[in-house]
Amino acid sequence: MDNSWPSFSAALERRIGDQNMEIWVRSGAIRLEHEEPGRVRLRAENRVTYEWIRDNFLAEIRAAWEETQARVVSVDITWDGAPPEVDTPQPSRSLRGASHLERTMTFENFVVGKCNEFAHSVACGVADAPGVAYNPLFIYGSTGLGKTHLMHSIGNRVERRLGGGVLYMTGQQFFDQMVSAFQNRTIPEFRERFRTEVDVLLLDDVQFIAGRDRTAEEVFYVFETMLSARKQIVLAADQPPQEIGKLEPRLRTRFSQGLLADVQPPDVETMTAILAKKAEAMHLVLPSDVQYTIAQRVRNSVRDAEGVLNRLAALHAFYGRPITMSFVLERMADVLPREAPPPSADLIIERVSEHYHIRVVDMRSERRPANIAHPRQLAMYLCRTVARLSFPEIARSFERDNSTVQYACKKVDADIKRDPNLRAEVDLLEKIVRGGE
Secondary structure (H helix, E strand, O other): OOOOHHHHHHHHHHHHHHHHHHHHHHOOOEEEEEEEOOEEEEEEOOHHHHHHHHHHOHHHHHHHHHHHHOOOOEEEEEEOOOOOEEEOOOOOOOOOOOOOOOOOOOHHHOOOOOOOHHHHHHHHHHHHOOOOOOOOEEEEOOOOOOHHHHHHHHHHHHHHHHOOOEEEEEHHHHHHHHHHHHHOOOHHHHHHHHHHOOOEEEEEOHHHHOOOHHHHHHHHHHHHHHHHOOOEEEEEEOOOHHHOOOOOHHHHHHHHOOEEEEOOOOOHHHHHHHHHHHHHHOOOOOOHHHHHHHHHHOOOOHHHHHHHHHHHHHHHHHHOOOOOHHHHHHHOOOOOOOOOOOOOHHHHHHHHHHHHOOOHHHHOOOOOOHHHHHHHHHHHHHHHHOOOOOHHHHHHHHOOOHHHHHHHHHHHHHHHHHOHHHHHHHHHHHHHHOOOO
């Protein structure tokens, strides 16, 4: 197989996720038939695969090949017995001026819930007034929760209004382009692009630059240059700046000087709404019980839920059967995880007590010093959100009345919306009580 295939595969996986790579690429459903500079031909194993790839992933495949070849590329995909489907790039498009935005990711198709409403609101503010509101904006959260969608949404809205000057790139792409500039002795031109051509920089996966001193130095230069010119910078990572290991102190300080906005795993209701919207876009009839089941079992990553939905759509097309609960359980058992039972109140109390080095008996006592009251309130909140217990059940577990529990849960819910550090603390506790750490 061609030596460029591994690089292409890595670039494509960043765009469509591991599950889709397993189904459509690693399985051999599509393969490289011919490659030359500026043109690539792929062959699908059958007509169903051909049509699915053509309708859903052709733009991502082309973008991955463009990243691999560092030039504009046309991609042909075909299957035995059919003429090729040609995806021809626009003549006016140049790699140097490309924004690399995904046009399907907009604010209009972003589902807003409690988990992301703050990040969505400030992202809209940045898109409406780039360089003025919230600069820099730093969006953080676990993989697959919508950070990248928000960044592309900002870029697409700004481009529609201003007509250009937007650049989306990942930390990996920044590193690759910087290395190429060093090899070709074009670092001045590399820097000049950010000074003169880019008005809005969307830099994703910035945790990638941590520990890479030369890359960090170039990011710092770009950061200072753009901010001094009042140009907008939007950053995204899987953690807030202060928790990214090996990140240079000066970058940590710069990244934290603007606004931090977190994106949390969606609740079942929000995930159900996301699935419904995506199914509608795919013209897929997805019964409510199927939506709810997927939302319950794949709650921590919108990207994973999309992968489940994509595979379900492919199986539906292949077998020609309607999507029912029995069809899902029959054909998706290997990728749709069983829902783990929630932890008990006793387990939550025990693990929160261990984390804060206090006694379990103190969690249930009348003592109210801050070092006990704060963990107690967090444990009550976790009993409500993770264990899904009613207020009376929580009250009995803590030997309190309902009003005390309700107050604690409301207070924690309000505080985490204002305090990103508390949000991160609660996330860590949730992993601990679920057995993740």
